[in-house]
Amino acid sequence: MKLYHHPLSGHAHRARLFISLLGLPHDLIEVDLAAGAHRTPDFLALNPFGQVPVLDDGGIIIPDSNAILVYLAKKAGRTEWLPDDPQGAAAVQRWLSVAAGEVAYGPAAARLITVFGAAYDADEVIARAHSFLGKLETHLTGRRWLVGEGPTVADIAIYSYVARAPEGNVDLSAYTAVNEFLRRIEGLPGFVPFAQTRAGLAA
Structure with missing residues (x-):
């Protein structure tokens, strides 16, 4: 099993964290985003969107x-991480949608400004981040x-960009x-930290 990732990508960290929590053997392959490795024909054959992570x-x-979180939970047969019952599965899916929506356009976008130089309106995305964080609180x-009484892939999907939100001010x-x-996630056996940068409030 190979995971194509970048250490500063919160999306990639989700996948890396969950593989580690499951204890699955894997090789990490770093994709040099700065050098444009995600836009090469070989990488685009893996993911035409040119994004990390990709699981092989x-x-x-x-x-x-x-998708990687869902695949790994299903492959490992770990229903505690991804419930089979309709209500539990729907509750998890709701938070996966939040991770792809409110998290991506709030704390993740704010961090993209300071870490990667993205051209977003800082005040707007920081306000979105606090709106989301208030609901999460x-x-x-x-x-x-x-969801439920133990951790699920929902928690893993939300963790990385929230944990590093201060890097986006x-x-x-x-x-x-x-x-x-956040501390409960970090206390799970097999936890691997998300690389920190000296940006934003973490500078």
Whole structure:
């Protein structure tokens, strides 16, 4: 099993973190984004969108971080990470959609400005990040995990960009339940940290 990734990509970190939590043997292949390795014909054959991460499981190619989470949970038969029942599966899918929406256009976008020089409106994306974080704080108040009684792929999908939100000038200090949630993820056996940068509030 090979995981094509970049250490500063939160999407790639989701996949790397979950593989590690499952204890699955794998090789990490770093894609040099600065050199344009994601735009080469070889990489575009793996993912025409030119994005990391991409999972190669013996020739089965899975692009997209959330798709990789689902694939790995299903392949490993780990229903505690991805419930089979309709209500549980739908609840997890809701948060995968949030990761692809509110997280991507809030804390992830804010970090893209400071870490990668993206041309977003900083005030706008930081405001979106705090709007999302307020909803996340409310949801997590009085509960340990996003769905059910234990961690699921929903938690993994949300973690990386929230944990590094301060690098995008998004202050997490007011979100007690969110910070406790982050520490719970970091305490899981097999946890691997997301690379830190000296950007934004983390400078």
